Amino acid sequence: MKEKNIKETICAVDYAFRRIGGKYKGRILWHIYNNEVLRFGELKRHITDITTKMLTQTLRELENDNLLFRKVYPEVPPKVEYRLTDVSKSLIPFINQLREWGITQMKKENIPIREHEASKK
């Protein structure tokens, strides 16, 4: 049966796409990078078209895949923070370049670009 496990992967391009592919992974990493640290609710507000379920699920995948660090504060109300790991930090240059490529293309096609307002401290 379908080995979902990445161990049997062959091509590096394939491997990389499996790790950061998916509908929201790129954007999540990018937003966290821009803010250094984000809480669950903040992320949800940044990525407006994601549901609670998908956000939770994707965050878990990224965490299990060692691309996100999750810190839970044992408080009431709860507080959970997400940060990049060293591995995902090493991925940022790529995402950024891809983003610049996207901007170039979008300008060519006159597609309005929504910049994510990084709450730069």
Place this chain on the structure above:
Amino acid sequence: MKEKNIKETICAVDYAFRRIGGKYKGRILWHIYNNEVLRFGELKRHITDITTKMLTQTLRELENDNLLFRKVYPEVPPKVEYRLTDVSKSLIPFINQLREWGITQMKKENIPIREHEASKK
């Protein structure tokens, strides 16, 4: 209803991922780049885990999205060649960078890497 159209896209990261995301797009572009031009059957042999249907479908998407150029030779038996466009060529550096990141990670995890044998002429 669900606007599949990319026109309403907002974030450039999202835009870029939509264009080259997907299970096979990255690999297809990469293989064609490595060989400059590939025929349908050659592509299918390179990407061993793809079905005829998915290959056809993905190639169409890439073509419609201006990331592939398709040339049909009116012969019997048929012959169809696929090449990169200027737009997808401008994308290659990023794919390559992503690939290098993948290679680094795979080495860390001792995952065997299958190099695609580019039939360098």
Place this chain on the structure above:
DNA sequence: CCGCATCCACGATGATACTG
């Protein structure tokens, strides 16, 4: 040889309600 058409299974995603 290079596809396209059809049918079908299943996983991915969405909507909504509920909880510690």
Place this chain on the structure above:
DNA sequence: CAGTATCATCGTGGATGCGG
């Protein structure tokens, strides 16, 4: 606040057969 649980649905992709 940060999720979980459940149900419905939609798209992706596989299998097969046909056709120029």
